Amino acid sequence: MGTGTAIRVAALGLFAARGYEGTTMAEIGAAVGIRGPSLYKHVASKQDLLVELMTTTMDGLLELHRRAVTGTDDPVERLRRAVDAHVRFHARHRMEAFVGASEMRSLVEPHRGTVLGKRAEYERAFRRLVEEGVAAGRFHVPSARLASYAILDLGMGLATWYREEGELSENEVVWQQTEFALRLVGAG
Amino acid sequence: MGTGTAIRVAALGLFAARGYEGTTMAEIGAAVGIRGPSLYKHVASKQDLLVELMTTTMDGLLELHRRAVTGTDDPVERLRRAVDAHVRFHARHRMEAFVGASEMRSLVEPHRGTVLGKRAEYERAFRRLVEEGVAAGRFHVPSARLASYAILDLGMGLATWYREEGELSENEVVWQQTEFALRLVGAG
DNA sequence: TCCGATGGCTAGCAGCCGTTAGCCGATGAA
DNA sequence: TTCATCGGCTAACGGCTGCTAGCCATCGGA
Known part of the structure; x- marks a missing residue:
């Protein structure tokens, strides 16, 4: 290294x-x-360290999401895989997620705008997933926007409480959170 | 003022x-x-400003929770009311919630310990609510701990995306999030 | 063997930070 | 009217910050 x-x-x-x-x-x-x-x-600078950290984090998350939803058309399966990737990423990169959420303000333009754009893109991707499920009659939620935010928050919360040494393994957490997400959209 | x-x-x-x-x-x-x-x-000092801000935030949240769960023994209703209070608080005090989550590190001992203690108490209260529901056969989750974290994360996420001027009113958000929480624990 | 590149180091700059000291005008009670 | 209190102000201190300048040892290729 x-x-x-x-x-x-x-x-x-x-x-x-x-x-x-x-x-x-x-x-x-x-x-x-x-x-x-x-x-x-x-x-180059301290700011550079933060910029690179936050952009590579978002790029990694977006790439994982794309890979996760590729290969199937079934809305339930697509959401399941997306949540799996989302939660697993946040379990493995807790610090990146925490910094990404709390240090956006320290990011200077134009990088702030860039990262915010990537985050908005990620949120839209999840919302679309929920909307597809609703359109197909597989999910039942009053607001796809609210449901997708809720699902995203489930994973992001790991940054606060998840510990590798904890009593729950990564796979257990991922599985249960996926289950929660599916229940949440009424597909459980 | x-x-x-x-x-x-x-x-x-x-x-x-x-x-x-x-x-x-x-x-x-x-x-x-x-x-x-x-x-x-x-x-007295800048630190004092932060200390007071964070302790009164946690005290307010704890007090609201206590009031919410008093007056009924039905696990479903108790959780519903607790989530209502939780989400409503986070909608109305987004900035306090954000600061509380991201500036714990700037808090100096012994205040850091005090606030962490209050937060742990709040988490335990929610977990107990879930456990009561499971014991009564009304909720169905593999891990009460994980479920309670998930519910707490739902509300705390508001700090990031909720805006008063948004298309969804406070009541709508509160209602839907409560619904999500109940679905999540298998009581929907 | 030479020599440029690499990657450490210390000194130091320019500026900002929280906080204290001490001054002073306004206000209101005696 | 007097005078203590309140709540502003400026000056300044001690310390720290990101970063640059410039020095030098090491080392690998020509």
Whole structure:
């Protein structure tokens, strides 16, 4: 693993624990065994670290979603796979999800707009999934928008309470959350 | 409205928008028409502003929950009322909820521990509600813990996407989210 | 063997932060 | 009218921040 990668990992952990504004370049340096100024031999700026972190997170999530919904036309199965990917991603990338949700404000334009755009795209994709199910008579919800937000929130909540060392394995959590999502749209 | 209250309101808005570390005392002052140092005639410190904000938020939420579940023994009705209070609170206090979730790290001990304790108490109360329903054969979930987290996440998500000016009224959102919660625990 | 590139280091700049000290006009009770 | 209190203000302190400049050891290829 290159030094650049180690720096990004350290930055992620610190941003999650202390926040972007609450993290100093000296701390990030210390986490990888060098001094603050030496970081600039590897990264352009502190802001750059955040930008890259947030855009790659959203890109990864979008890519996983696309792969998940490809290969079947059945609305129930499509939603099941999308939720599986969504929850699994949030279980595996809790810190990225937390930083992504709470540090949007620290992102400077135009990157803020870019990331917000990707997030809106992800939300639309989920909403469309719910709408397809409703149109096919498989889901029964008064508002597809509200239902899709609810499903997204289920997964994003993991950032707060999920722990790998916890009593529930990743697969158990993923399975139950998927079940919750299907019940929620009235397909359970 | 006293100056002290105006300061707290301004601080809440700024903490939500820019984060605790990203907000300066001069900005809080400017929001109420005075200079930064003058704030110290009304508040003890910046940290104090955050402490008070977070503890009163949790106290308010706990009190609302207690009132909601008092007066009936029916597990379904108890959960319905608790979710109603939970969602309504988060719709009305979006900024408090957002700050409460993302600025726990900026809280200094012993206040951090106190607030975490209150949050844990709130989570336990909800879990107990689910467990009661399961014990009474009215709810059907594999894990009460996971189900209660899911319900809590439903409401907390509002902090991100709910807007008063949106197309859905508070009552509509509250009603649908309550419905989602009941479906989720298999009581719909 | 040379030498450029790489990647550490320290010093330091320019600016901002929370907070304190101390000043002063307005206000209202005695 | 007097005078203490209140609540503004500016100046300033001590400390920290992101980042740049510039120095130097190491090391791999020519």
